[in-house]
Amino acid sequence: MTKHAFADAGTLLGRSLRHITRSPDTIITTALTPIAMMLLFVYVLGGAIRTGTDNYVNYVLPGIMVMAIASGIAYTALRLFTDMKSGIFERFQSMPIARSAVLWAHVGTSMVANMLTMVIILGVAFVMGFRTSADLGAWLAVAGILALLTLALTWLAVIPGLAAQTMEGATGFSYPLIFLPFISSAFAPTETMPGPVRAFAENQPVTSIVNTIQALFAGQPVGDDIWVALAWCVGILVASYVAAMAVYRRKIS
Amino acid sequence: MSATASISVRGLEKSYKDNQVLRGVDFEVARGTIFALLGSNGAGKTTAVRILSTLLKPDAGAALVEDASVVEEAQRVREAISLTGQFAAVDEILTGRENLILVAKLRHLPSPGDVADGLLKRFDLVEAGGRKVATYSGGMRRRLDIAMSLIGSPSVIFLDEPTTGLDPEARLEVWRVVRELTAQGTTVLLTTQYLEEAEQLADRIAILHGGTIIANGTLAELKAMLPPAKVEYVEKQPSLEEIFLSLTGSTQAGTHQGGQS
Numbered sequence: 001m002t003k004h005a006f007a008d009a010g011t012l013l014g015r016s017l018r019h020i021t022r023s024p025d026t027i028i029t030t031a032l033t034p035i036a037m038m039l040l041f042v043y044v045l046g047g048a049i050r051t052g053t054d055n056y057v058n059y060v061l062p063g064i065m066v067m068a069i070a071s072g073i074a075y076t077a078l079r080l081f082t083d084m085k086s087g088i089f090e091r092f093q094s095m096p097i098a099r100s101a102v103l104w105a106h107v108g109t110s111m112v113a114n115m116l117t118m119v120i121i122l123g124v125a126f127v128m129g130f131r132t133s134a135d136l137g138a139w140l141a142v143a144g145i146l147a148l149l150t151l152a153l154t155w156l157a158v159i160p161g162l163a164a165q166t167m168e169g170a171t172g173f174s175y176p177l178i179f180l181p182f183i184s185s186a187f188a189p190t191e192t193m194p195g196p197v198r199a200f201a202e203n204q205p206v207t208s209i210v211n212t213i214q215a216l217f218a219g220q221p222v223g224d225d226i227w228v229a230l231a232w233c234v235g236i237l238v239a240s241y242v243a244a245m246a247v248y249r250r251k252i253s
Numbered sequence: 254m255s256a257t258a259s260i261s262v263r264g265l266e267k268s269y270k271d272n273q274v275l276r277g278v279d280f281e282v283a284r285g286t287i288f289a290l291l292g293s294n295g296a297g298k299t300t301a302v303r304i305l306s307t308l309l310k311p312d313a314g315a316a317l318v319e320d321a322s323v324v325e326e327a328q329r330v331r332e333a334i335s336l337t338g339q340f341a342a343v344d345e346i347l348t349g350r351e352n353l354i355l356v357a358k359l360r361h362l363p364s365p366g367d368v369a370d371g372l373l374k375r376f377d378l379v380e381a382g383g384r385k386v387a388t389y390s391g392g393m394r395r396r397l398d399i400a401m402s403l404i405g406s407p408s409v410i411f412l413d414e415p416t417t418g419l420d421p422e423a424r425l426e427v428w429r430v431v432r433e434l435t436a437q438g439t440t441v442l443l444t445t446q447y448l449e450e451a452e453q454l455a456d457r458i459a460i461l462h463g464g465t466i467i468a469n470g471t472l473a474e475l476k477a478m479l480p481p482a483k484v485e486y487v488e489k490q491p492s493l494e495e496i497f498l499s500l501t502g503s504t505q506a507g508t509h510q511g512g513q514s
Contacts, residue, residue: 004361011358019346022385087342091401094306096331097359252308 005098012092012105016079020113026075027113031120033178034068038121041187042128049188057130062213063186064125066206067178068117069150073157074174076110080161081170084251093252103158103248110154111147118146133219142216145229149209152237153177158244162251186210205232258317259284259409259440260305265314267300274300276464277314282457284408287431287441289455291448296461298444299339302413305442306336318409335407339414341398343386349373349397350382353404360405372400376430392423399430410434412443416450428453 020026038060041049046056053059083089083102092102122130134142157174164170181187183197184206190198201207208228215222260282267275274297282288292298303309305316307327315322321329336342344352350369357365373382376396381389386397395415402410412431416424431454434441445451451458452472459469468475491499 007361008359011355015344015347015351015355018351022346086345087338087340088344090308090338091336091342091356092359093308094331094334094336095356095359096328 005101008097008101009104009108012101013108016105016109017112019079020109027116027120030068030072030075030113031117033071034064034121035124037067038064038125038128045187051189055129055131057125057128058132058217059214060187061121061125061130061217062210063181063184063206065118065121065146065213066149066186066209067181068121069114069146069153070174070177070180072114072117073110073150073153073177074171075113076106076154077157077161077164077170077173078167079109080106080158081164081167084162099252103244106158106161107151107154110157111150114150114154115147132217134217135219138216138219141222141226142213145209145212145226145233148230148233148237152233152240155237155240155244159240159247162244162247180204181206181210184210205229205236208232257283259319260288260442261317262301262305263315265301265304265316266312267297267304267309268312273464275304275311278461278464278466280459280466280469282440282442284440285435285438286456287435287443287454289451289458290442290444290461291446291451291458292444292461293446297464298446298461299413301461302336302411302442302444306334306411307331308336333407334409334411335402335405336411337398337402337413337415339417341391341394343394343397343401345387346385348383348385349378349389349393352386352397352401356401356404362405368404372403376400390423391419392426395419395423395427396430399427403434407439409440409442412441414444414446416445416447424450 038057041060042057046060049056051059080103083106089102093099160170160173184190184201184204186206190201190207193201208225209232211225212222212229215225258281260280262278262280265275265278266273278297278301280288280290290298290301300309304311305318305323307323307330310324317323318330319333321333323330344355347355350373353369353372354365357368362368369382373379376399378393378397378400381393386394389397399412399415402412415431416427419427428450431441431443435456443450443454455472457469457471458475459466461467468478470478
């Protein structure tokens with residue numbers, strides 16, 4: 001029964017990627033808000049923030065990327081929700097195809113779309129003065145962490161995509177995620193934050209991810225942050241995948 | 254269960270929380286025939302179709318489609334069937350041709366493009382084939398939807414209220430397509446709330462009411478269940494059409510048209 005699983009997932013991935021090429025606005029709007037934030041922080045607020053580095057673009061870029069991924073995955077929930085409501089989901093489920101292929105196609109689409117968004121944001125950051133001493137290994141490590149984060153958050157997005165009753169419900173879950181970078185080391189060092197806020201900021205996933213990417217771009221040792229970041233990503237991925245599959249099984253039986 | 258049955262249902266039960274939708278449904282559909290499941294809104298027609306098309310598990314009872322159990326051998330059932338749901342399940346962003354190719358690829362057919370072109374021709378969608386489905390009319394969407402269901406030549410097709418929301422002309426088109434299907438030996442299970450649709454299309458009609466089948470037979474058999482026809486004399490007022498035709502002098506067309514009752 002899973003003989004064609006990869007072929008089916010590939011066919012469905014092609015379909016869903018075509019949705020993106022037909023409406024590239026989804027990628028542009030996903031990139032636009034984080035880019036506006038980057039402009040705001042670098043040219044308006046950045047001058048007043050003491051980060052201990054002389055290049056503030058270098059400092060904010062990782063947080064901006066996390067923010068873009070958090071808003072990009074909302075489209076996975078939206079596309080899945082649309083499929084559920086339109087009946088095409090049921091058509092696929094009543095066909096002799098690997099049933100998980102439908103979900104993996106959406107997950108794959110999210111990976112591609114978010115990668116494109118990352119390229120756009122990186123391009124703007126270079127124009128704004130982003131410079132890095134990262135070697136190939138460091139670049140691959142950055143790409144790997146961002147891909148893992150995207151995968152984890154996309155599976156998280158599958159849950160509301162399957163379970164939501166309204167379009168607002170399907171996409172609303174991403175707002176807290178988009179704001180999470182603000183209460184982290186993404187825009188300002190955590191040292192100046194009051195006790196409880198600092199405790200939260202230092203122990204939530206964005207800080208370890210941002211610190212790791214900042215270090216990789218700066219060509220510095222990443223320390224323990226990379227393990228904390230990986231643990232967060234894998235933890236979110238496993239928990240979201242298990243929960244998403246549980247919701248999926250309930251939906252299709 | 255008879256050897257020629259394509260679909261066979263025994264004691265099917267399904268509840269949603271406290272609402273018992275199906276309370277022991279039994280029926281059989283002979284291979285290559287059209288079977289209409291007739292019922293009002295909320296009678297459980299869609300629930301029955303969802304169970305038979307492996308989208309929903311029954312609480313009790315057994316259902317076989319082409320000799321495979323819809324619960325234990327769901328994948329074998331999916332090989333044999335095709336579902337056209339209540340709302341046209343088409344991809345709005347893709348073109349009509351791309352929708353057909355998508356399904357042909359998922360059915361692992363050798364040349365998806367040729368399959369798509371053949372169906373576009375057959376369903377009179379050649380010109381619209383390259384346009385996004387979002388621009389299609391309701392009737393065109395339904396035609397594409399049914400065309401997608403025919404890919405891979407399934408031996409059983411479920412049509413859940415195929416003409417709901419269609420204008421009369423589009424309805425006639427769908428009827429024509431359904432009649433063509435059985436000519437090729439396909440078994441069709443159709444649900445409808447339109448009595449005329451069942452009368453026009455079905456070899457057998459079952460009435461689903463209160464969660465059970467309360468009547469099941471050919472149209473003639475169902476008619477025979479009622480008291481024999483009475484002859485009554487009713488004064489017949491001329492219709493506007495007859496007045497119009499007699500005034501304009503084309504009486505010949507009038508008698509021809511009047512023969513429908």
